[in-house]
Amino acid sequence: MLIPRATLERVMSGEVTLAFRRWRRPTVRAGGTLRTALGVVAVDSVDPIALTAIPAEDARRAGYENTAELRHFLSRRPEGQVYRIQLRPGGADPRVALRDEVPVGAELAELLDKLNKKDKMSSRGPWTRAFLAEIAARPGVRAAELAERFGLATPVFKADVRKLKELGLTESLPVGYRLSARGQAVLDTRDD
Template sequence: MGGVQMRPVELAAIRAGDVDLAFRRWDRPRVRVGTQMRTMVGLVEVTSVDRVPVRSLTAADARRAGAPSLVALRQGLDRVHADRPVYRIGLRYAGVDPRQALREEVPDAAELGAIREWLDRLDRASSTGPWTRATLLLIDELPAVRAPDLAHRMGRDTLSFKQNVRKLKERGLTESLDIGYRLSPRGAAVLDHEGHPRPSRDRSEPEPGIPLPHLGAGATRALTALGVVRLEQVAGLSFGEVRALNGVGPYALRRLREAMDAAGLAFLDEPDTAM
């Protein structure tokens, strides 16, 4: 989130409306009022930025920031850069990331031409040579693979590889997963239009069902290691089995339960919520 780094559990609380403040020790403000930051839960908007004395913090502030207590909030602020002033940042959930809808839009002929020209400009501007189509094809070939492994396959360092993928994501051509990436329908349309040989064309159709929600890399890795990639498969496990997996914490469990409730599913040892 730019200057306001937030954990997944805090982002989920902002989306739910349970948290609307953050406190940070900065040498100067690192965000501006009105800025909308793209996060894993959608857009989060900065509604206020104020420098405040530590002694002015209250229990209500701690509660609105998601801290267990005022003492815990103050201790957290004193843990790092205790010599810097404290800033109180107001936050609100501002809706779905527009790139989410863009990824699903298959471009028409005019859009395809514009996207291809944009990709060509990126390739011409690169000091290391063309990379756009190779990156799209690699992500298509190896979805949900760690960025360092993909970067190695391309002979790139991880940081520059991620920066390049971020450019493609801005145009809705790729999507970030808890681990790695995948090609969007929009990105697939571009490759298909240009006639690139795609390994995904020869793959069998993915197993039908509801994909796992964003759970964090650890939880996703633990479930996929068991071959669990759909909510319907989670419903074949007990709550205790899932909770015992290494990497599955309270945030992942809450996200799973919310997604399963919405789909009318339940853990194996819990009553089904479907009507």
């Protein structure tokens, strides 16, 4: 579920507590979370609702002036069920804190093992350390340029970088990426 940045800021401040989406099937579930650029958003409930049953107060709680404005937003996708999603701030993104944790000993060995498994599962061979080295050498370079270096389509490259980000090894910049302290520690370690 994509949340526009301006709305996301209002969710994180507690001003917006609901969202409405029209889906063929929900893309979030009650009890789940969404990691965003501003932190984690907790999803407390996801309930089907008739478009005509949405009260004006709920439209305002979702950040709209009135139900007409909300209906206009939902009309962009005419097919599917309308869902009422209750949201709240869910805390900081755990990957942010992870970036500064420099692994040592067993934790480092476990992290290297995870990278080795990603390399072994790849149909194109080892890539994790090569990506880390390229990002370290070229911070802030557009993903398309980095992808070209590896002969990959940009979406494929970005998907792999997200796998590294999940481990706290990289962080996204307004343009491109950079290694975290954790990523640099991994890159500096020889895995024999």
